[in-house]
Amino acid sequence: MEKRTEFTRDSLEVCRNCKAEGSVYRRTEDGSSHIREICPVCCGSGLVRKHIEGFVSIEPHRKPRKP
Numbered sequence: 246m247e248k249r250t251e252f253t254r255d256s257l258e259v260c261r262n263c264k265a266e267g268s269v270y271r272r273t274e275d276g277s278s279h280i281r282e283i284c285p286v287c288c289g290s291g292l293v294r295k296h297i298e299g300f301v302s303i304e305p306h307r308k309p310r311k312p
């Protein structure tokens with residue numbers, strides 16, 4: 246019999262895009278210099294909320310028969 250368990254999880258994590266700085270350096274279009282802008286991933290807060298949703302399914306494993 247297969248067993249299926251659904252789960253959801255929310256967690257608060259440090260933004261890896263800006264390393265909690267809240268802003269990132271971006272190269273300008275002509276590539277000559279860098280400008281500092283608000284991190285688009287965390288919108289400047291330095292933190293992101295991670296939402297995980299999924300399921301775990303467990304079923305019996307049938308051992309292959311030896312010939």
Ligand SMILES: [Zn+2]
Nearest residue numbers: 260263284287
């Ligand atoms: Zn960020």
